[in-house]
Amino acid sequence: MESRTRRLTVSSIAALAAAALVAGCGGSGSTGSSGADGDTLTLWTHNAGNAAEYGVVKQIVKDFNAGQSKYKVKIQAFPQGSYNDSVVAAASAKKLPCILDVDGPNVPNWAWGGYLAPLDLSKGKVAVKDQLTSTVATYQDKTYAFGFYDVALTMYSRKSVLKKYDIRVPTLDQPWTKGEFMDALAKIKASGKFKNTLDLGTGDPGEWWPYAYSPMLQSFGGDLIDRSAYKTAKGALNGEKAVEWGKWFRSLVTKGYAPQKSSKSPADDFRNGKTAIQWDGSWSAQANTDKFGSDLAILPPVDFGDGPKIGGASWQWGMSSTCSNKEGAQAYLNFSRQTKYFVDFAKATGTIAATDAAAQQVKGYETGGQFNIFLKAAQEFAVVRPVTPAYPYISTVFSKTARDILAGANVSSALDQAVSQIDNNLSTNNYSTGS
Structure with a gap:
């Protein structure tokens, strides 16, 4: 694995x-x-x-x-x-x-x-x-x-934990709404039983940031770039929905639900019982199954308003x-x-x-298999990262901006600055449109 x-x-x-x-x-x-x-x-x-x-x-x-x-x-x-x-x-x-x-x-x-x-x-x-x-x-x-x-993002928890705190187990057809998700986090946090109510893996460097967190932005209704023409990030990355995402993202830290910077081994923290819900990927499925067996809960991404989203490719x-x-x-x-x-x-x-x-x-991924949820999620929820030559730059800018937001930067200002940097890069390099 x-x-x-x-x-x-x-x-x-x-x-x-x-x-x-x-x-x-x-x-x-x-x-x-x-x-x-x-x-x-x-x-x-x-x-x-x-x-x-x-x-x-x-x-x-x-x-x-x-x-x-x-x-x-x-x-x-x-x-x-x-x-x-x-x-x-x-x-x-x-x-x-x-x-x-x-x-x-x-x-x-x-x-x-x-x-x-x-x-x-x-x-x-x-x-x-x-x-x-x-x-x-x-x-x-x-x-x-x-x-x-491909791989698929998912949330892991334990059925016994969700049952104990009277939290509905979401399905592909009925994922958690933003309200349900926040209520679940509040219940778990109030119990005081876990070091991390939620672990987003924020200690990981590089591409994990746009791969893991831009789908959340997209589920809010924002994006890394305006995909109608791939010529600007304005409105997509600093519009009302993007600002809403940024404020929510920061609130996970201020409310004590998630660490600003995760440990070097967030998957181990989940398997060792330190974390109640982990945002991770299909690559951890077998190890988590080996640890928790039938008690493992593989959960679809949250629908923050514009449908569940995960990264693809x-x-x-x-x-x-x-x-x-x-x-x-x-x-x-x-x-x-x-x-x-x-x-x-x-x-x-x-x-x-x-x-x-x-x-x-492939054992487990066949229809009815324990891991078939990943195939379905990849089929239904995957969004490829922006199809533009500017993506390497967009990735770098978004990663820094998301870190700054978690650290307490003003959300609107940080996103405006990100848009300015990305649009300048698009203009300077005269990138043609994506497809």
């Missing part, structure tokens, strides 16, 4: 990538070719330090190479810590591999910069239309990457624009699009398979 820190890394990759893009081609596209030596194609992955997922990648490459004689794929695996720098350096030098994995929210930035080429996935055995929307990355109506899996696969053998790269990517590989990735990573057909073959 992988941690959320490992799954959510767009900020570290994208911040470096964005700098390289702006300093390099500036959105005008790349020239030259690389990534292949004749019919031998290079594939890069960040999974060197993750034996289970890397094993699936190696199996697909082995099967592809054995199944035909025209192309050969060679793997170069990096530890995640060095993958970021390696990709950025190669992109700047126009020496990217033909095939590479990329964090989903980062795809528009790389597509805009000319480092990724559009894909034709029509020859794969799994149709794009059958995938979770969050696992297919598009930009300006073209597909640039696809993933084999994880690691995906694409083809570099500088690949000198795009036909071979496309052949490999289409070959990989078989249900059995979607199943293998989901099992290896403890994640949600990107298709319903694959999910039915």
Whole structure:
């Protein structure tokens, strides 16, 4: 089972990538070719330090190479810590591999910069239309990457705790309203039995902040950017609904419901009984089940007024624009699009398979399975992060703004400043619209 820190890394990759893009081609596209030596194609992955997922990648490459004689794929695996720098350096030098994995929210930035080429996935055995929307990355109506899996945000509690304090167990069809949620927190807080009534994981750095908390903003009716044209954050991030979200977010600390900064191990705090309700993800489901068994309560996100929302998109696969053998790269990517590989990735990573057909073959995620709630949540509630090359910058600005709000900054002023910074970035870089 992988941690959320490992799954959510767009900020570290994208911040470096964005700098390289702006300093390099500036959105005008790349020239030259690389990534292949004749019919031998290079594939890069960040999974060197993750034996289970890397094993699936190696199996697909082995099967592809054995199944035909025209192309050969060679793997170069990096530890995640060095993958970021390696990709950025190669992109700047126009020496990217033909095939590479990329964090989903980062795809528009790389597509805009000319480092990724559009894909034709029509020859794969799994149709794009059958995938979770969050696992297919598009930009300006073209597909640039696809993933084999996703994860889902959720709240964990214990049925016995909710019953003790006469709190309704929410369902996908009837999630908690804001009022119900706040009443539940008040009841638990009043008992004095828990160190943390609610733990939002605020001690985690980086991409966790927009991934975990912008869905709450969206459920209030705000957003990180106005998605009608992707040209401004005004109104979306500093409008009435966004301000309401910010004041509520801060109130969780002032009312003593949640710590301003969580411990380094919020999942352990939940499993050790220090936390009553934890905002976490599907990656913790098995460990929590092992601890609490049938007493574990897996709860859907709260409906704060505009419907329940969770973040969407994880690691995906694409083809570099500088690949000198795009036909071979496309052949490999289409070959990989078989249900059995979607199943293998989901099992290896403890994640949600990107298709319903694959999910039915993963224990617990099948219809009626204990973890099927995650698949349904990903299907019904997932919102991809803004499809714009500006997302790496938006992510950084939102993360700082949310931290400032929790620390007591004036909500309206903080959000206004965030909008000003984001809009200036959009204007300065002349980003084209998302899709």
